[in-house]
Amino acid sequence: MPENRVSRTPARFRHTAEPEIPAHSTPSVCWKREFYEAVDLVSGELKRRFNEDTLRLAVERERAVTVAAQGGGVQLEGLQLPKSVDSARLDLQMKMLSSVTALHPCNSVRDVAERLRNLHPQTRSLFTEVEKLVQLCLCLPISVASSERSFSTLRRLKTWLRSTMTQQRLTHLALMNVHKDILHNIDIQALMRDFISVTAERQSVFGVL
Structure with a gap:
């Protein structure tokens, strides 16, 4: 049988006592450094965005x-x-x-x-x-911010459960969602009357308003 040998710890793992924390690594100093890095990043991105x-x-x-x-x-x-x-x-x-x-x-x-x-x-x-x-x-x-709101709206409207929605319907829903102020001023009763009066089938289903 081979002779049992005791493996030794590699030299780099010996003397693993915790080093003293330098003064510049205190929590408050670390937080300040990260804060200024974040501010610098935001400032740089704003300059890049608005200097196009x-x-x-x-x-x-x-x-x-x-x-x-x-x-x-x-x-x-x-x-x-x-x-x-x-x-x-x-x-x-x-x-x-x-x-x-x-x-x-x-x-x-x-x-x-x-x-x-x-x-x-x-x-x-x-x-x-x-x-x-x-x-x-x-x-x-x-x-304008309308285009940004449109992309945010599309993420909410066209989900995995609505993947078969036609482009025309998606466009109409997105416009109604983005321009809520115009939509709220529409006469709903008149809109329903116009919708029902298009065909006789709708009149028989929804009745007459």
Whole structure:
């Protein structure tokens, strides 16, 4: 039989007494270090997120609208406007914009949009290119939170149990979920009457309201 040998503990595991905790590793110091690391990470991510070229372009477009509404001069060269916008007419209309917003201070694009919406139709027709720019600012996904809410809504609507839902129905449900304020103002009775009156089968099933 082979001779029994007693295995020895490796040298790196000998003398394993607990080392003294250095002064810089106390719980309060560790917490402060982790806190500042978290703040630095958040600060860096915010700078990275809001320094993107597309976001800066959206900010410049919105600033151009608000400055023009307040009577300031605007340069349109760096706004990268789509081909559907006539730059020459837009430049002229931006110079005229302050004449219809003078009595109503406009500090945001929504304020300008509200002011244009309340104008007389003939006066409003003089600012067609401005309306295009305002619509572009309000509908740009990176400048509004609606797109972020839409993705969050989709995660709740289209689950594993609703995997066979059609794209049209999913779109309608997502819009109703995101724009609850508009949905709450709809006359439900009138909507049900319209739904029932489409076919005779629905009238026989749901009755007449």
